[in-house]
Amino acid sequence: QQQVRQSPQSLTVWEGGTTVLTCSYEDSTFNYFPWYQQFPGEGPALLISILSVSDKKEDGRFTTFFNKREKKLSLHIIDSQPGDSATYFCAAMSNYNVLYFGSGTKLTVEP
Amino acid sequence: EAGVTQSPRYAVLQEGQAVSFWCDPISGHDTLYWYQQPRDQGPQLLVYFRDEAVIDNSQLPSDRFSAVRPKGTNSTLKIQSAKQGDTATYLCASSFAGGSQNTLYFGAGTRLSVL
Numbered sequence: 001q002q003q004v005r006q007s008p009q010s011l012t013v014w015e016g017g018t019t020v021l022t023c024s025y026e027d028s029t030f031n032y033f034p035w036y037q038q039f040p041g042e043g044p045a046l047l048i049s050i051l052s053v054s055d056k057k058e059d060g061r062f063t064t065f066f067n068k069r070e071k072k073l074s075l076h077i078i079d080s081q082p083g084d085s086a087t088y089f090c091a092a093m094s095n096y097n098v099l100y101f102g103s104g105t106k107l108t109v110e111p
Numbered sequence: 112e113a114g115v116t117q118s119p120r121y122a123v124l125q126e127g128q129a130v131s132f133w134c135d136p137i138s139g140h141d142t143l144y145w146y147q148q149p150r151d152q153g154p155q156l157l158v159y160f161r162d163e164a165v166i167d168n169s170q171l172p173s174d175r176f177s178a179v180r181p182k183g184t185n186s187t188l189k190i191q192s193a194k195q196g197d198t199a200t201y202l203c204a205s206s207f208a209g210g211s212q213n214t215l216y217f218g219a220g221t222r223l224s225v226l
Binding site: 006032034041091093096097099101102 | 115142144151152153154155156159166167202204206208213214215216217218219220
């Protein structure tokens with residue numbers, strides 16, 4: 001059973017454009033939602049995270065939105081740069097400390 | 112501060128061979144996770160420890176996989192008789208359960224190919 005669903009599978013945007021990635025989940029006990037960035041040959045690294053008590057969190061060019069009623073979250077990247085080209089994973093965790101990952105979105109930013 | 116260290120970085124085996132993966136977590140982190148990441152997929156939890164105790168190993172194929180963390184620090188994941196379906200990257204992560212948010216820090220992984 002897939003706990004976290006992510007779309008799209010891949011995405012290409014032009015440099016300077018806005019990237020939008022989306023995720024949905026089913027388990028109502030999830031209360032912590034991190035986004036991880038992974039470059040080829042490396043492990044995932046935390047990019048930004050949000051708790052279920054919030055609906056928006058910003059960190060520079062990255063913003064994550066959370067909709068508890070619809071059980072959806074999204075990641076927005078403004079002014080996308082070629083260096084942002086990577087695979088992005090949304091994830092979800094409950095109080096049981098197990099982190100469930102989505103299937104990932106491979107982002108390519110073309111100069 | 113040193114991150115999560117894993118070795119080896121790569122392993123190539125024939126079916127039926129055994130292999131061990133080693134992980135050194137971030138100092139002071141009490142929780143250690145092993146994830147399996149098939150190519151072009153998200154990481155999937157195999158097992159996790161709090162100190163030396165196994166908390167959840169329900170997704171670990173127990174007939175061929177085993178994991179230990181005897182002193183609550185380093186950990187070893189072993190595959191007894193590898194199958195082609197085990198081809199994946201094996202990621203170790205650590206965290207401090209007492210923090211305000213349970214952020215997982217990942218190592219670079221061990222990329223396993225079973226021929």
